[in-house]
Amino acid sequence: MQMGSAREVSPAGQTVPSGLAIFSYHQNGVLVSEAGVPASSPMLRGRIYANVAGAVNTGIALANPNDSQATVSFFFTDATGTDFGNGSMIIPAHGQIAKFLNEAPFNAPGSTNGTFTFSSNVPVGAIAIRGYTNQRSEFLVTTMPVADPSVQVADSVYFPHFADGGGWTTQFVLMNPSDRAISGTLTFFGQGTAGTAASNLALNIDGAVVSQVPYSIPARSAKSFSTVSATSQMKVGSARATPALWNTAPVGVAIFSFMSAGITVSSAGTPSMSTGNAFRMYAEADQSGNIQTGVAIENAAASDTSVNFQLTDLNGTSIGLSGQLVIPAMGQRSVFLSQIPGFESLPRPFKGVLRISSANLNISVLGIRGRSNERGDFLFTTTPATNENSPARSQIVFPHIVDGGGYTTQFITFSGTPAEPTSAPLQMFTQSGGGLNIAVR
Numbered sequence: 001m002q003m004g005s006a007r008e009v010s011p012a013g014q015t016v017p018s019g020l021a022i023f024s025y026h027q028n029g030v031l032v033s034e035a036g037v038p039a040s041s042p043m044l045r046g047r048i049y050a051n052v053a054g055a056v057n058t059g060i061a062l063a064n065p066n067d068s069q070a071t072v073s074f075f076f077t078d079a080t081g082t083d084f085g086n087g088s089m090i091i092p093a094h095g096q097i098a099k100f101l102n103e104a105p106f107n108a109p110g111s112t113n114g115t116f117t118f119s120s121n122v123p124v125g126a127i128a129i130r131g132y133t134n135q136r137s138e139f140l141v142t143t144m145p146v147a148d149p150s151v152q153v154a155d156s157v158y159f160p161h162f163a164d165g166g167g168w169t170t171q172f173v174l175m176n177p178s179d180r181a182i183s184g185t186l187t188f189f190g191q192g193t194a195g196t197a198a199s200n201l202a203l204n205i206d207g208a209v210v211s212q213v214p215y216s217i218p219a220r221s222a223k224s225f226s227t228v229s230a231t232s233q234m235k236v237g238s239a240r241a242t243p244a245l246w247n248t249a250p251v252g253v254a255i256f257s258f259m260s261a262g263i264t265v266s267s268a269g270t271p272s273m274s275t276g277n278a279f280r281m282y283a284e285a286d287q288s289g290n291i292q293t294g295v296a297i298e299n300a301a302a303s304d305t306s307v308n309f310q311l312t313d314l315n316g317t318s319i320g321l322s323g324q325l326v327i328p329a330m331g332q333r334s335v336f337l338s339q340i341p342g343f344e345s346l347p348r349p350f351k352g353v354l355r356i357s358s359a360n361l362n363i364s365v366l367g368i369r370g371r372s373n374e375r376g377d378f379l380f381t382t383t384p385a386t387n388e389n390s391p392a393r394s395q396i397v398f399p400h401i402v403d404g405g406g407y408t409t410q411f412i413t414f415s416g417t418p419a420e421p422t423s424a425p426l427q428m429f430t431q432s433g434g435g436l437n438i439a440v441r
């Protein structure tokens with residue numbers, strides 16, 4: 001198994017395209033997990049949810065894209081807001097480290113539930129991974145967001161999709177990016193119907209049936225809420241975290257898990273999001289139907305909104321199909337591409353870019369990749385949708401790539417905004433900072 005990192009750097013004064021990596025892991029000849037990892041902008045500080053307990057472990061990958069070494073310091077914070085476990089390390093120029101938090105140099109205790117914060121003297125790329133060993137001793141990987149404590153907002157943040165019941169559960173994790181306690185409310189909404197605003201949706205959250213839960217999170221810490229349903233009926237909807245007056249919004253992640261016949265066969269995570277009016281995401285559908293792309297859209301406005309869809313192939317050429325959905329006020333829709341009116345004749349195989357747009361600025365968008373493995377298990381992962389109004393970037397980093405030992409990495413780059421080019425050089429590095437030679441096709 002070879003591990004390392006990759007980056008795309010533009011010529012001076014130019015931008016780079018958006019990026020996505022998909023890790024696939026085969027165990028005993030069976031695909032058991034996929035995880036979509038968005039390319040990241042380098043940061044000086046970062047904070048992740050840290051959970052080490054039983055079958056669950058948390059890992060972090062830090063990549064140094066600079067020509068000089070990075071000195072990285074770190075500490076943990078427990079659920080009460082108490083800091084512990086301070087340490088530091090050196091990452092060589094263009095080098096990388098990928099470890100679970102209970103491994104050196106981090107050495108988290110065997111039971112950890114809180115956050116992990118790092119700071120660096122030069123900007124580094126970062127990604128967090130949640131590992132779960134299921135009832136078949138298969139290792140399932142879920143991507144987790146990295147909060148930048150230097151970026152704090154006071155507006156609501158959104159989770160465009162959750163599922164509960166019918167084998168599905170969702171864990172909502174809210175991280176405090178600030179150095180003071182924050183509070184607010186996490187509210188759940190149903191899908192709604194056109195012409196009628198979606199109502200609050202009652203869920204069993206940690207044993208209590210509620211449609212919203214208050215949260216209070218100590219400085220630098222985290223709080224989690226989990227759906228608990230043993231029914232065969234599945235509930236689907238969206239959620240939002242609204243900070244109290246003068247409070248900073250949390251940075252969150254929703255972790256979906258699907259259990260079939262008593263076995264957790266898949267899990268995926270999606271970060272909390274802000275709203276916009278136009279997004280782009282990678283889309284794929286294979287000939288056999290084993291790979292499908294879905295999209296979840298939340299409408300945060302107080303009135304219905306029409307959402308338009310356009311597809312282009314990998315060359316940027318329209319395939320001649322367009323679609324539209326009406327998303328109810330405060331509601332949500334989650335569909336596969338072929339279920340969007342106008343996309344019934346989607347050609348297969350297809351690889352390209354899906355553009356999602358609306359006349360208002362109040363939608364949030366999540367991409368979903370579904371795949372059936374050799375056993376017929378339904379695996380899924382989330383794929384990021386790029387906001388077209390995002391600032392231009394001159395560099396993106398893939399903090400972790402892995403090849404061999406059952407793992408493969410698929411790189412995808414696309415024009416996420418009208419100003420982005422369609423390509424840029426991809427450079428790969430070993431953990432020690434040398435060139436990484438991996439066969440790429």
